[in-house]
Amino acid sequence: MSRPSVGECTPKNHIVFVMGPPGSGKSNFIDIAARQDGRTVGHGLESQTSDIQVVGVNHPTTGDSVVLMEIPGFDDSSKPDVEILTVMADWLIKTYKGKFDLATIIYLHCIVDNRMSGSLQKNLQLFKSLCGKEAMPNVVIATTMWRRVWGTEGEDREARLKSAYWANIIAQGCKVERFQDTYESAWHIIGHERKMVEEQAVKESDEREAEGNEIRQTKKSVFNFRNPRNISTTDRIVVVMGPTGAGKSNFIDVATGQDGHTVGHRLESQTSDIRTIRVNHPTTRKPVIFVDTPGFDDSSKSDEEILTMISDWLVKTYKRKLNLATIIYLHRIVDIRMSGSLQKNLEMFRCLCGQEAMPNAVIATTMWRRVWGAEGEEREARLKSKYWADMIAQGCRVERFQDTYESA
Structure with a gap:
């Protein structure tokens, strides 16, 4: 038994995510599956899992290498939801970038809970958003703590959950199983068939090829989407991120020659969803996709919603092996x-990119027309030395956007 890190995982590893609200039994599930004799189970009032816990084991029948990853629950007593989402998104992106086999995603639900509280509903909603519809055939909801219910209490509750709260994801291919606190039960859940997932991947590949052929006929288009299926492998993708008001829509507007069609001048955030624009590169004439993302602290969406939206998009991009050429982070020099x-925006950007993507990342400072003398240069120097130093050391570049087509 070992504790590998994501960098040590290989394509031969079958990755299993174990998720769920605090107290649903994640540590206990992994403890039993890995036969750790209670070394990870928490019995205090505080949340036991405050970071991703990784345990490497061999499958009991096939001998395959399996990596069990315990994800902190939302409403964790030691970490805010956004931080947990960021960590989870980082792992998902690294998993798909590393071409690992994400075999199963397990979501634990305590069957003794007699109400779907706001906290439980939030955990479930964030989980569904992170996974997305495409991953559902790879998902298992496992109910826990059956020894603490009597008679038909548990069965009646399970039936209500299936019909009221889990119906849509079950329809999308998610399985529901019962964890009976045994080694055999744990591996029955982990060993969920992946055939459906493989068939889904083939289907998506066929759809992507057909849609790519259709969309390449368009020289320039603007469309809103949460799923990058209508991007082909020949497109170069440029993701534009940054805080609300940093000038993301303006940057894309200038770069694509849209004549101010998308720039917001109101107090509310202009970009509330992921928006993309396809143009041709001015010199190579190859297709380029600009992706305009909402900023954190958006006036219309919570940080959790925005992080889930962006990470979901990035995960699907990496899964489809699309060409993510550049990630631009805008910062107002004013x-x-x-x-x-x-700082929160910057930290989420750093986590979503990861160290490996830093050579493809650019921090672009904006609004230089609004600073005078050496004010902007001095501020830029401080940012480089204090807040951006680690990313620059990892290969990230810093540029100035001068509100011109050439600069963009």
């Missing part, structure tokens, strides 16, 4: 302080 909000 901001005289790195507020908590700006």
